[in-house]
Amino acid sequence: MLPAHPLSGKRVVLGVTGGIAAYKAAVLLRELQKIGADVRCVMTPSALRFLGRDTMSALTRQPVPSDVFPDDADISESWSRHIHWAEWADLVLIAPCTANTLAKITHGHSDNMVTSLVLAARCPVFLCPTMDGGMYEAPATRMNRELAKELGFQLIEPDHGYLASGLEDTGRLPEPHEIISRLAGFPGFTDYKPLLGKKVTVTAGPTREYADAVRFISNPSSGKMGVAMAVAARDLGAEVTLIHGKLSVPVPAGVSAVPIISAGDLFEAVKAQHEVTDIFIMAAAVSDFRPKQRALHKVKKEGAAMNIELEPTPDSLKWLGENRLDHQILIGFAMETENLIPSATEKRKKKKADYIVANSISGDASGFETDENEVHLIGPLGEPASYKGSKEDVAFSVLRAVFGNEVERG
Ligand code: CTP
DSSP states (O other): OOOOOTTTTOEEEEEEOSSGGGGGHHHHHHHHHHTTOEEEEEEOGGGGGTSOHHHHHHHHTSOOOOOSSOTTSOHHHHTTHHHHHHHHOSEEEEEEEOHHHHHHHHTTOOOSHHHHHHHHOOSOEEEEEOOOGGGTTSHHHHHHHHHHHHTTOEEOOOEEEEOTTSOEEEEEOOOHHHHHHHHHTOGGGOOOOTTTTOEEEEEESBOOEESSSSOEEOOOOOSHHHHHHHHHHHHTTOEEEEEESSOSSOOOTTOEEEEOOSHHHHHHHHHHHHTTOSEEEEOOBOOSEEESOOOSSOOOSTTOOSOOOEEEOOOHHHHHHHTOOTTOEEEEEEEESSSHHHHHHHHHHHHTOSEEEEEESSSTTSSTTOSEEEEEEEOSSSSOEEEEEEHHHHHHHHHHHHHTSOOOOO
16 A cells, blocks of 8 residues: 555645735645645635635635634634644645735734734744745845745745736746645655655656757657656655756756756766666657758758658667666656557566556547646556556656565566
């Protein structure tokens, strides 16, 4: 049986503050519940303008207080709720945490249920600073972020991307799975770190093989599965290097990134990691062919040849299989449109990998550019095991399945 999620059974108080990202807190709450956390919710009065109290109350089956002294409740019962809930919690998570609440928390204010509960908490408190425009980099906010770290709060940095104002900047609330994986990776919450002390190299995303200055052969890989594998390896204790083509998601925190463009670059980067890597996870969607010639400038229509001569690219996984060091473990991926299991089983043997994670790209809900995936883990022993769900969950399941058991090479 797989070990439980590190947050399973943990008591979480989710504090929601008044930014537009508050609407995402309901999904975050559901995701926390799905992995077995017992969640209660508190909201600031301004959060109530973005998200209904009743929504969070129905989901948690608990009251959702916003004031320490509510107008409409029996004070004798509720006035010390900020203390009791703070004592009850194993962790407090403020998501989103506005610039205003960050400023209040770092200066000891206790003027509403969220700030009072944070002040009373003795457990780890995680803050997700989430704001728009120049607010995140404003000198005052920057100072408060530094102060928050000094005071022992755990900061989960925001993503860069499109903000509600229409600007593109840093300040987006990270996706629920990324927040949860940061919580799960907190050393205090789990001693299940089977990859502690291990160096893991993950490849992710597509390669580009240029024919001239602007045209290239590629594929629609988003890199999400490889990034999810990197996050899972990081959270299971590994030191992770991510060799990646163009990604549609950010490089996760706590992971060293090596950007590459072509299959040739990927091969060089993999070889550079060879001596120092214990586990390779090869999730990149590598182009098998590249144009034999690359024109320096954009080729003009007039007089252009109608054929592009191709040559094979180096196969990094195959090279690793043939040059493997004794202690190394190789996990490859196989994208297939037909004969999924037989083809992937054959690929495992041909490339001398320990495991192949096989996924079909023929369905709508798995493969390129999706958030969900269904994979089959083909190893040296027994029948393939199947995992289905978000790419993050699938990545965790695969690594736990592999590193919960001794690897025997076949
Ligand atoms: N791979 C690699 N270098 C390549 C091609 C593939 O390292 N030049 C790795 C992929 O990252 C993956 C595995 O090999 O882990 C299988 O990739 P896939 O594209 O499914 O298989 P191919 O070997 O390219 O075989 P085919 O395209 O014929 O199915």
